[in-house]
Amino acid sequence: xNKLKIAFIILLGIIFFSACEKDDICVAGDTPLLVIRFYDExxxxxxxxVTNLRVVGLxxxxxxxxxxxxxxxxxxxVPLRPSTTSTTYLLIANSADEDEVEIGNTDILTINHExxxxxxxxxxxxxxxxxxxxxxxxxxTDNWIKNIEVISSTVENSESAHVKIxx
Amino acid sequence: MKLYRQPLKTQNQPxxxxxxxxxxxxxxxxxWAQDDTINLNPQDSIVHKQTYGLRVGVDLSxxxxxxxxxxxxxxxxxxxxRLKQKLYIAVELGNEKKTKQEDLYxxxxxxxxxxxGIDYNTYENWYGMxxxxxxxxxxxxxxxxxxxxxxxxxDSNRYWNPDTFPNxxxxxxxxxxxxxxxxxxxxxxxxxxxxxLYLGGSVRIGFLxxxxxxxEFPNLFVPGFNKVTDDSKFGIGYNYSLTYxxxxxxxxxxxxEEEIENEQ
Numbered sequence: 444x445n446k447l448k449i450a451f452i453i454l455l456g457i458i459f460f461s462a463c464e465k466d467d468i469c470v471a472g473d474t475p476l477l478v479i480r481f482y483d484e485x486x487x488x489x490x491x492x493v494t495n496l497r498v499v500g501l502x503x504x505x506x507x508x509x510x511x512x513x514x515x516x517x518x519x520x521v522p523l524r525p526s527t528t529s530t531t532y533l534l535i536a537n538s539a540d541e542d543e544v545e546i547g548n549t550d551i552l553t554i555n556h557e558x559x560x561x562x563x564x565x566x567x568x569x570x571x572x573x574x575x576x577x578x579x580x581x582x583x584t585d586n587w588i589k590n591i592e593v594i595s596s597t598v599e600n601s602e603s604a605h606v607k608i609x610x
Numbered sequence: 611m612k613l614y615r616q617p618l619k620t621q622n623q624p625x626x627x628x629x630x631x632x633x634x635x636x637x638x639x640x641x642w643a644q645d646d647t648i649n650l651n652p653q654d655s656i657v658h659k660q661t662y663g664l665r666v667g668v669d670l671s672x673x674x675x676x677x678x679x680x681x682x683x684x685x686x687x688x689x690x691x692r693l694k695q696k697l698y699i700a701v702e703l704g705n706e707k708k709t710k711q712e713d714l715y716x717x718x719x720x721x722x723x724x725x726x727g728i729d730y731n732t733y734e735n736w737y738g739m740x741x742x743x744x745x746x747x748x749x750x751x752x753x754x755x756x757x758x759x760x761x762x763x764x765d766s767n768r769y770w771n772p773d774t775f776p777n778x779x780x781x782x783x784x785x786x787x788x789x790x791x792x793x794x795x796x797x798x799x800x801x802x803x804x805x806x807l808y809l810g811g812s813v814r815i816g817f818l819x820x821x822x823x824x825x826e827f828p829n830l831f832v833p834g835f836n837k838v839t840d841d842s843k844f845g846i847g848y849n850y851s852l853t854y855x856x857x858x859x860x861x862x863x864x865x866x867e868e869e870i871e872n873e874q
Contacts, residue, residue, distance in 0.1 A: 469713075469764060471840075472764075473764065473765065473766045473767075474763055474764065474765035474766070474767070476767065500769060500770060503769070503770075505769075507769055508767065508768075508769050509767065509769070522765065522767040522769050522770060524770045524776065525763040525765065525776045525778070526763070526776040526777050526778070530770075558763075560761065560763065560778055560779070560826075562826060562827055562828060563764070564840050565712065565830055565839075565840050566712075566713070566840075567714075567764045568712060568713065568714035568715045568761060568762070568764050569714065569715060569761050569762075569763055569764060569778055570763060570764050570765070571763045571765065571776075571778075
């Protein structure tokens with residue numbers, strides 16, 4: 444019967460330890476953001492800040508939550524929409540209000556993409572990765588964005604730039 | 611011959627005394643003592659012959675959960691065959707279908723499994739009892755498919771979808787030809803309720819040896835193995851069995867046979 448006691452204790456031990464599940468909280472991954480970097484249109488190897496940049500999603504009432512509004516920066520990370528095939532942002536350079544009317548230069552950038560689901564873990568489930576990025580810019584009389592270049596057409600992480608914008 | 615073996619000699623010393631005492635008695639009751647001397651082997655009647663046979667039944671827990679919970683149907687047939695006094699060959703055959711709603715996705719696993727192994731009874735039964743507290747091992751295989759019914763994308767950035775997660779596909783995708791094999795450690799009990807009818811229960815710890823899964827969607831549940839945990843090969847299962855023993859033959863305990871031999 445002594446052997447049985449030992450076996451029972453071992454069994455209890457294994458049950459206790461196997462009950463410690465770490466997979467109830469999602470920590471394993473997240474849907475990546477699209478990273479855009481701004482370059483100088485004349486000196487194409489140098490980054491160049493966009494002054495007082497404001498970024499708003501099309502038909503959204505608030506500015507994008509990943510960028511501090513009307514700040515100057517040479518890079519930008521924005522979320523794409525996994526459920527659709529394109530995401531459109533209004534990029535406003537030199538953004539300012541005059542009599543509550545936006546006087547900055549607004550360019551409309553649409554990123555077309557394919558969405559691929561990637562299973563991360565039991566708790567997280569699926570995240571989205573994007574493939575075949577093809578940006579397009581609405582042309583107007585006064586585009587501040589001069590050129591767009593795709594560096595990486597797949598978005599699997601937010602660590603390096605996917606799109607270069609020359610201005 | 612046997613009498614000259616050293617250990618037997620010492621064991622037989624009390625017997626010799628006994629015999630001598632009987633001889634004294636016989637001196638006085640010569641008339642009817644003759645019958646007694648022929649019947650000098652009273653151990654025969656003490657030998658308890660144990661029943662050997664095939665025990666078959668079902669897992670009650672899977673039947674009850676099938677009835678009580680939505681999204682699960684399962685059946686497990688259990689059986690064992692007594693090889694030796696303490697050793698049994700044990701088999702479990704089953705089929706399970708389970709639908710699980712996780713936070714952001716819903717999937718159904720459906721398939722069959724077979725487990726083969728041994729049980730070793732560690733319980734010393736009292737006279738006439740047939741209960742067991744056993745440990746055992748199994749090798750198990752399962753063949754199944756998994757269907758991803760629907761999912762939403764996990765995206766911690768809520769700019770485009772402040773209230774909900776963006777919808778992924780609502781079209782079910784089936785992943786076929788999945789398989790797994792594992793080793794199982796079993797600890798359990800079986801108690802005889804009525805003659806030949808047993809109620810038992812067991813806990814099982816599985817260790818995945820082989821797990822063939824789809825690249826897009828891993829095996830989150832394996833029929834017979836239960837839940838598969840991220841980055842772990844261990845799984846926990848249990849069953850409650852109701853079994854009937856079909857008696858085939860009776861055999862005396864080996865240990866007692868030796869004792870009788872010694873006595874003779």
